Amino acid sequence: MNSAPNYFYPFRMGRIILLAMEEVLGQSEVNTVLNLAHLPNYIDRGLAYNQDQKLPFEHISRIQTAFELSYGPKAGRGLVLRVGRVCLKYGLRAYGSELGMTSLAFRLLPLPSRIKVGSETLAGLFNHFTDQRVRLEVDEEHIYWHIERCPLCWERQADSPCCTLAVGLLQEALYWVSGGKYFPIEENTCIACGDSACTIVIDLTPLS
Numbered sequence: 001m002n003s004a005p006n007y008f009y010p011f012r013m014g015r016i017i018l019l020a021m022e023e024v025l026g027q028s029e030v031n032t033v034l035n036l037a038h039l040p041n042y043i044d045r046g047l048a049y050n051q052d053q054k055l056p057f058e059h060i061s062r063i064q065t066a067f068e069l070s071y072g073p074k075a076g077r078g079l080v081l082r083v084g085r086v087c088l089k090y091g092l093r094a095y096g097s098e099l100g101m102t103s104l105a106f107r108l109l110p111l112p113s114r115i116k117v118g119s120e121t122l123a124g125l126f127n128h129f130t131d132q133r134v135r136l137e138v139d140e141e142h143i144y145w146h147i148e149r150c151p152l153c154w155e156r157q158a159d160s161p162c163c164t165l166a167v168g169l170l171q172e173a174l175y176w177v178s179g180g181k182y183f184p185i186e187e188n189t190c191i192a193c194g195d196s197a198c199t200i201v202i203d204l205t206p207l208s
């Protein structure tokens with residue numbers, strides 16, 4: 001029996017992942033992945049679920065693993081990255097206005113401030129509304145997005161960093177915040193590889 005404490009995403013956030021999966025994969029492939037994850041209950045995308053429903057970290061992690069079982073590790077992680085990118089759109093729809101990220105005042109900030117405020121706001125969203133823990137570290141050229149309690153690789157073991165959903169989400173967030181610039185973003189350490197945190201490094205020099 002697993003006696004570890006249970007950690008959750010509120011269903012409002014979990015549903016963002018399910019909607020993004022459907023946009024990337026189409027409904028029948030989503031069903032395949034959810035069946036492989038032994039989570040057929042989510043097949044209706046949770047539309048019938050009430051607001052109090054929660055998504056345990058184990059389930060979030062199992063969905064990531066199911067992508068890799070279904071498509072192979074490389075393609076599976078690539079698809080999860082795309083799902084992460086699409087999550088931003090649904091995330092802004094669900095949380096954007098209450099976080100102020102869609103406000104004119106935010107959009108008028110100079111780019112470095114927008115990136116700083118945007119990443120702090122996004123980290124705050126996870127820390128406040130979910131049991132995921134994110135710690136930001138910033139130097140002149142980088143933002144280090146340390147996920148210290150990570151649902152994506154929860155109780156997983158992997159040979160290389162595997163939290164590509166977070167990488168995709170941050171890629172798209174930076175793209176959106178900067179008005180269309182690409183920033184190199186990479187997960188350098190991962191709890192599934194035995195590291196103490198899943199650290200995603202954002203290089204603040206855009207590619208274009």
Ligand SMILES: [Zn+2]
Nearest residue numbers: 150153163198
């Ligand atoms: Zn992780």
